[in-house]
Amino acid sequence: MREFEDCSYCGGRVAERKVQKVCYWGEKITAIMDNVPTGVCEQCGEKYYRASVLKQIEKKVKNRRKMSMIKIPLVKYAAR
Numbered sequence: 284m285r286e287f288e289d290c291s292y293c294g295g296r297v298a299e300r301k302v303q304k305v306c307y308w309g310e311k312i313t314a315i316m317d318n319v320p321t322g323v324c325e326q327c328g329e330k331y332y333r334a335s336v337l338k339q340i341e342k343k344v345k346n347r348r349k350m351s352m353i354k355i356p357l358v359k360y361a362a363r
């Protein structure tokens with residue numbers, strides 16, 4: 284079974300890449316995460332995040348909201 288559906292915009296193949304994700308809380312950057320496993324369309328570059336990955340990020344950002352910026356170790360996002 285493939286990890287990602289074809290791109291819903293252009294129908295291109297979506298492959299997993301490790302990308303940097305910037306999280307915003309309102310207009311403020313709250314977190315920058317490197318190497319987040321993300322589905323990226325090979326044609327148009329549209330990004331697809333897995334729900335499980337987004338949940339992990341959300342939890343971390345909420346827990347550490349008081350800090351102006353956080354860096355989250357990438358090992359936590361090992362693909363499964």
Ligand SMILES: [Zn+2]
Nearest residue numbers: 290293324327
């Ligand atoms: Zn696409």
